[in-house]
Amino acid sequence: MNKRLRDIIRKARPHWRLNGRLINYYWQRTKRNKLAVFGLGFIIFLVLLAAIGPFFTPDPTAVNFEEKNIPPLGFTIEQSIYNIETNDFTTKEIHGSRSHPLGTDSTGRDMLAMIVSGARVSLLVGLIATGIAIILGTIIGVLSAYTGGWVDNALMRFTDVMMTFPFFLLLVLMVFIFGPSLPLIVLVIGLTGWTGTARLIRSESLSLRTREFVVAAKALGASDNRVIFRHLIPNVISLIIVMATLSIPGVIIAEAALSFIGLYDPIVISWGKILESGQHSLDTAWWVAVEPGIILFLTVLAFNFLGDGLRDAFDPKSNI
Amino acid sequence: MGKSWLRDYIIKRLIYTVIIAWGVLTITFILVRVGPSSPADKYLATLPAEGQDVAQITAAIEARYGLDKPIYEQYFDYMGNLFQGNWGWSFSTSMPVIELIKAHWIYSFQLILLSSLFAAFLGILIGIYSAVKQYSKTDYAFTFFSFIGISIPNFWLGIMLILIFSVKLGLFKSYYDTTLPLFSLDNLKALVLPVITLGTGMLAGYVRYTRSAMLDNLRKAFVTTARAKGLPERTVIGKHVFKNAMLPLITIIMFDLGSIVFGGAYLTEIIFGIPGLGQVSFNAIFANDYPVVVAVTLIGAFLVLLINLMTDITYTYLDPRIRYE
Numbered sequence: 170m171n172k173r174l175r176d177i178i179r180k181a182r183p184h185w186r187l188n189g190r191l192i193n194y195y196w197q198r199t200k201r202n203k204l205a206v207f208g209l210g211f212i213i214f215l216v217l218l219a220a221i222g223p224f225f226t227p228d229p230t231a232v233n234f235e236e237k238n239i240p241p242l243g244f245t246i247e248q249s250i251y252n253i254e255t256n257d258f259t260t261k262e263i264h265g266s267r268s269h270p271l272g273t274d275s276t277g278r279d280m281l282a283m284i285v286s287g288a289r290v291s292l293l294v295g296l297i298a299t300g301i302a303i304i305l306g307t308i309i310g311v312l313s314a315y316t317g318g319w320v321d322n323a324l325m326r327f328t329d330v331m332m333t334f335p336f337f338l339l340l341v342l343m344v345f346i347f348g349p350s351l352p353l354i355v356l357v358i359g360l361t362g363w364t365g366t367a368r369l370i371r372s373e374s375l376s377l378r379t380r381e382f383v384v385a386a387k388a389l390g391a392s393d394n395r396v397i398f399r400h401l402i403p404n405v406i407s408l409i410i411v412m413a414t415l416s417i418p419g420v421i422i423a424e425a426a427l428s429f430i431g432l433y434d435p436i437v438i439s440w441g442k443i444l445e446s447g448q449h450s451l452d453t454a455w456w457v458a459v460e461p462g463i464i465l466f467l468t469v470l471a472f473n474f475l476g477d478g479l480r481d482a483f484d485p486k487s488n489i
Numbered sequence: 490m491g492k493s494w495l496r497d498y499i500i501k502r503l504i505y506t507v508i509i510a511w512g513v514l515t516i517t518f519i520l521v522r523v524g525p526s527s528p529a530d531k532y533l534a535t536l537p538a539e540g541q542d543v544a545q546i547t548a549a550i551e552a553r554y555g556l557d558k559p560i561y562e563q564y565f566d567y568m569g570n571l572f573q574g575n576w577g578w579s580f581s582t583s584m585p586v587i588e589l590i591k592a593h594w595i596y597s598f599q600l601i602l603l604s605s606l607f608a609a610f611l612g613i614l615i616g617i618y619s620a621v622k623q624y625s626k627t628d629y630a631f632t633f634f635s636f637i638g639i640s641i642p643n644f645w646l647g648i649m650l651i652l653i654f655s656v657k658l659g660l661f662k663s664y665y666d667t668t669l670p671l672f673s674l675d676n677l678k679a680l681v682l683p684v685i686t687l688g689t690g691m692l693a694g695y696v697r698y699t700r701s702a703m704l705d706n707l708r709k710a711f712v713t714t715a716r717a718k719g720l721p722e723r724t725v726i727g728k729h730v731f732k733n734a735m736l737p738l739i740t741i742i743m744f745d746l747g748s749i750v751f752g753g754a755y756l757t758e759i760i761f762g763i764p765g766l767g768q769v770s771f772n773a774i775f776a777n778d779y780p781v782v783v784a785v786t787l788i789g790a791f792l793v794l795l796i797n798l799m800t801d802i803t804y805t806y807l808d809p810r811i812r813y814e
Binding site: 204326327329330331333334335336337338339341342343345346347348418422425426429430431432444447448451452455458459462465466469470473474 | 513525774793797
């Protein structure tokens with residue numbers, strides 16, 4: 170009898186743990202989606218940029234007024250300079266320079282160095298905050314589905330309350346109260362962003378709970394811990410991966426937006442902060458606002474493409 | 490039976506809304522009290538550093554906000570004050586917070602209303618077209634652009650629109666003028682770029698939702714039946730498919746209003762200098778004006794609550810299947 174129950178458990182696992190063969194299978198499915206491959210490629214490029222870029226770029230905080238407002242390579246701008254001796258304006262042409270391929274901002278800081286430095290911040294914030302949110306959401310979702318009763322009720326009402334706050338307004342309030350330091354911003358985003366995951370994992374776990382292999386495992390005397398960690402979570406892992414990939418862009422944008430409205434950590438350079446300073450020099454140095462935005466946009470696009478591709482790859486019903 | 494199930498449902502839903510509202514108030518209360526900086530600190534930060542009697546000001550502010558009382562009393566006072574419309578005093582503008590909000594909410598409302606209309610109208614139209622011409626080149630193009638629209642950070646889009654239209658082309662350079670009527674030509678002109686900024690993300694979302702909802706319904710049996718009866722394609726799409734696809738769309742549009750639009754409107758107002766609640770809250774952050782930031786967050790949450798309540802009730806009314814839930 171026990172053997173039959175074990176057989177049911179073994180056969181009924183739709184995607185039981187991501188072992189090497191399974192990862193290869195999903196990779197083959199993801200690979201067919203060209204946009205997802207582009208997304209993955211860009212994310213790898215970004216990770217490399219953030220990891221080793223700072224060793225090849227100048228100090229992003231080095232101010233040099235001699236070299237301010239240099240346009241990106243290939244562009245030329247005309248700048249009018251006030252001459253105090255003749256009391257009139259002279260026009261000077263400034264060409265892009267090889268030593269600052271993406272130009273410099275109004276204080277002469279190298280744009281490339283700042284963007285590379287910002288990539289570190291954005292990726293760290295995106296990954297860590299999403300990690301916190303997803304882990305928290307999964308714990309709350311599984312706990313809610315598995316214990317049921319008043320615990321479930323209390324947790325879900327709490328989720329409803331958290332969902333009622335518009336995400337960005339709650340972030341602004343919390344960062345305003347607790348102060349804008351980067352670790353705190355990460356923590357705050359993580360602690361407010363778990364609601365969607367919790368709901369999804371809960372509903373998924375509820376349906377898994379009644380499946381034969383879980384019932385069979387329980388009949389065999391598996392402890393609650395074992396059922397949760399060996400049966401429930403491995404079966405929602407693909408869902409978690411897709412959720413995480415699709416939530417990272419929102420987190421990166423949220424951090425940039427917070428920096429943009431002035432709630433930034435004064436000791437780090439982030440894309441949002443560069444954008445904020447660029448907003449004020451649109452008529453003298455347009456690239457300061459354009460460049461960080463382009464890379465922010467491409468990053469978000471890349472994660473969205475990859476997330477979409479992964480969702481299709483994990484979905485056994487879709488044939489791509 | 491009659492309509493009593495609807496009445497029961499609404500009553501149940503109202504009780505639930507009150508419970509959530511209480512939760513929202515409690516969480517803000519905890520945040521404000523647990524936070525490392527108190528309103529007194531924030532107020533002190535707005536004053537010149539020297540020549541202040543810090544202890545006296547702190548005591549006065551704490552007494553003003555009842556921070557010297559026991560915590561449970563503070564909690565009841567806070568609830569009571571909110572219900573009486575006493576939302577605190579704005580340090581930076583020297584007026585009651587509630588007056589500040591009354592003076593500015595209409596501009597946020599106008600921006601959100603115009604952007605939603607723009608996004609919903611165009612988004613649904615494009616979505617229907619995409620679904621009907623599935624896998625055509627236009628469909629692919631729209632799908633691709635909706636991906637871009639969803640991914641583009643709206644505050645960057647706003648800056649790019651200013652750069653291209655105002656700085657380079659010299660168009661739409663006017664600012665929003667509160668002395669003119671809301672819908673005067675000048676103000677509407679000043680709202681063109683903000684509406685595009687806020688509307689693009691929503692528009693892209695609606696295109697995707699409409700398209701997939703239409704496609705889902707196009708495959709249903711009743712569509713085949715309608716076609717088999719020889720109804721013209723126009724009637725099939727308009728009456729049978731679109732009406733059924735509309736229902737989930739209403740929920741999504743409403744849900745968007747809460748989660749995305751308030752954040753987006755906040756940023757859009759700041760970029761374009763529209764004097765709505767986002768701008769008010771932004772100024773309050775720089776002036777360390779505690780009560781205003783709290784109030785704007787609470788108002789956002791209450792609006793979401795109200796919108797959710799209305800959506801659920803309309804939805805139940807429109808789709809009787811929900812009553813069996």
